[in-house]
Amino acid sequence: MRKSLGFEIFMTALVLVVIAGVAGALLGLVNHFTYISEEELFAGKATAVYSGELKKYELSGLNDEVEYSSGNILSVYVPTDPAQDTYVLVAEGEGAFKGTLRLLVNITDGAIVKIAKYEANETPGLGSKALDESYFKKFYGTTITKQFEGYAFEAQSANVSEIAAVTGATKSSTAVKNAVNAAIKWYQVRVLGGASV
Amino acid sequence: MKSKRLNTLTNGVVKSNPTFRLVLGTCPTLAVTTQALNGLAMGAAVTFVLLCSNVMISLLKKLIPDRVRIPAYVVIIATFVTVVQMVMRKWMSPLYEALGVFLPLIVVNCIILARAEAFASCNPVLDSALDGLGMGFGFTLSLTFIGMVREFLGSGSFFGIPVGSLGNVSMSIFIMPAGGFLVYGTLMALVNYLTRLAEERKIRMGSHHEKGEKEAKQ
Numbered sequence: 001m002r003k004s005l006g007f008e009i010f011m012t013a014l015v016l017v018v019i020a021g022v023a024g025a026l027l028g029l030v031n032h033f034t035y036i037s038e039e040e041l042f043a044g045k046a047t048a049v050y051s052g053e054l055k056k057y058e059l060s061g062l063n064d065e066v067e068y069s070s071g072n073i074l075s076v077y078v079p080t081d082p083a084q085d086t087y088v089l090v091a092e093g094e095g096a097f098k099g100t101l102r103l104l105v106n107i108t109d110g111a112i113v114k115i116a117k118y119e120a121n122e123t124p125g126l127g128s129k130a131l132d133e134s135y136f137k138k139f140y141g142t143t144i145t146k147q148f149e150g151y152a153f154e155a156q157s158a159n160v161s162e163i164a165a166v167t168g169a170t171k172s173s174t175a176v177k178n179a180v181n182a183a184i185k186w187y188q189v190r191v192l193g194g195a196s197v
Numbered sequence: 198m199k200s201k202r203l204n205t206l207t208n209g210v211v212k213s214n215p216t217f218r219l220v221l222g223t224c225p226t227l228a229v230t231t232q233a234l235n236g237l238a239m240g241a242a243v244t245f246v247l248l249c250s251n252v253m254i255s256l257l258k259k260l261i262p263d264r265v266r267i268p269a270y271v272v273i274i275a276t277f278v279t280v281v282q283m284v285m286r287k288w289m290s291p292l293y294e295a296l297g298v299f300l301p302l303i304v305v306n307c308i309i310l311a312r313a314e315a316f317a318s319c320n321p322v323l324d325s326a327l328d329g330l331g332m333g334f335g336f337t338l339s340l341t342f343i344g345m346v347r348e349f350l351g352s353g354s355f356f357g358i359p360v361g362s363l364g365n366v367s368m369s370i371f372i373m374p375a376g377g378f379l380v381y382g383t384l385m386a387l388v389n390y391l392t393r394l395a396e397e398r399k400i401r402m403g404s405h406h407e408k409g410e411k412e413a414k415q
Contacts, residue, residue: 008262011262012262012264012265015260015261015262015265015269016265016268016269016272019257019261019269019272019273020272023272023273023275023276026276026280027276027279027280027283030279030280030283030284031283034283034284034286034287034288035283035287036286036287044290098297119294120294121294121295121297123231123372123373124231124232124235124295124348124352124372126231126352126369126372126373168369
């Protein structure tokens with residue numbers, strides 16, 4: 001029995017459509033059970049830098065007037081308890097081994113008190129050394145003033161804090177430093193109201 | 198029949214090990230084996246996809262028109278890869294981030310496409326499942342082994358646990374791509390040498406056995 005060409009094309013298309021339809025339905029079902037929203041993803045990771053409940057800091061023009069050199073602030077969260085002077089920032093730093101990396105930076109009472117990894121894909125055992133608490137600790141405690149110009153590997157002026165890169169993880173250290181500096185810049189402009197140029 | 202099935206299962210682990218004997222899927226092999234755990238996770242993900250896609254393709258082999266079989270296979274494989282991705286993102290977030298782009302790239306992993314085309318499309322369901330399981334297990338074993346060697350030499354740890362103060366004298370080159378090639382090549386040579394040794398021994402024993410039988414007949 002010879003089938004006509006038209007019939008063959010129709011059957012081919014039908015089989016492909018049925019396969020795609022079944023696959024799509026299966027994926028929809030799995031997605032229903034495994035979906036995590038950005039908020040949930042953030043809440044799961046934010047416990048590393050802040051133990052209380054956080055809500056998104058609604059601010060029109062989040063990055064208006066802030067001039068970053070090699071970083072960016074993606075979003076800002078504040079505690080639901082208004083008595084606390086805490087800002088949790090999702091800061092992005094350029095210059096990482098695989099493009100950019102993202103950190104969570106907790107600024108409480110005008111000082112960086114805690115940093116944690118948010119999204120980073122540096123080489124385990126190499127770049128990952130710069131994403132360790134032992135390196136983040138070096139940024140803790142500095143009070144952010146309007147004059148503070150952030151961190152640099154080589155301090156050029158008195159307003160810059162010097163910090164060493166982790167051996168074997170120079171690029172990742174650079175990106176961490178850039179992300180922290182972006183957080184500092186944002187805090188200066190949007191909270192303190194002005195920054196040194 | 199039973200021994201044939203067992204053969205199908207062990208084929209992927211030893212004789213046709215996808216990593217060391219067939220040299221398939223080299224890209225993820227070199228990229229994710231900086232740590233043993235990453236290798237293990239990648240292997241497990243590939244095994245799941247391989248098993249599911251082999252079963253599915255074997256079930257649908259008579260239904261899928263010959264001319265469009267590759268697109269059909271890719272759709273089936275991509276579905277299972279996406280399922281793995283969704284599950285890993287939800288429950289194994291650190292691993293999901295560590296594997297990065299290589300997780301979605303399983304879709305075009307040549308081991309999976311090769312098994313679909315060479316085995317699942319012309320064999321019964323149970324055999325295809327066993328083949329997928331064996332191949333996946335062989336891949337996982339190889340990746341974990343390479344990862345163990347690279348992690349031990351490169352960062353002085355074993356499955357993420359530091360071994361003494363070995364981390365201070367580790368050789369970072371083994372974590373970098375060049376070290377990956379070095380370890381991969383050396384292990385491949387070793388595995389091939391051992392396999393050949395085992396085969397030669399088998400042949401020698403076989404001929405010895407035959408000789409003994411002939412003498413007994415006479």
